[in-house]
Amino acid sequence: MTWLTADRDRPSLDDLLAHRPELKAKYQTFYASIREAGLVPPRLLEICRLRMAAIHDCAAEWAQRDAEVRLSEAELAALKRGDVQAFAPLEQAALTVTERLPYQHHELTDAEVATLKSQLGDAGCVSLINALVLFDVNCRLKLTFDLKQ
């Protein structure tokens, strides 16, 4: 069941945040700023977002797609099962950090972060980790409120 509107269709995250319009606007502005900063390639953001959805088993987040990023069925299947071998070295490094954040954040190593920094720079590394945290939050919101998207 969904928690807010049990007698209607399942709401989306947008519907949920609309209960607090100012909060919704700032949330969306923050979310968009990561993409707009251009510090992390869109494909990298997309594969990490989808892996986060798979980790949480969040169907609503998994169903979303970045229209500008094309992933093969084999890549999608690999993301679903957590097989990083199908991806380039930087992507593997980012997926490793993605794997850590929701439930293994204390197991994150200096070397794993250093690999990201060496490829993306300090700013890119900070931008990517900000994105990962937001992807995590989105999944948690969607699962907590049983949202449709």
Add this chain to the structure above:
Amino acid sequence: MSTQPRVASAVAGAPASFPTVLAHTPDTTGKFFDLYAEFWQRGVAPLTVKEMTRMRNARVTDCAF
């Protein structure tokens, strides 16, 4: 867990901390703090409840900071 900051401060002369590391992405960070202020300064949930849940979240995630 690391015992030292993994990313250097983006603010000359300032030690690495939550705001100075996030300062590597000033535009995004500004928008984050706008959002965070919205959480704290507005809404119907009492401030004491927000603070209680913030502190509990820090314990659950084992975040000493």
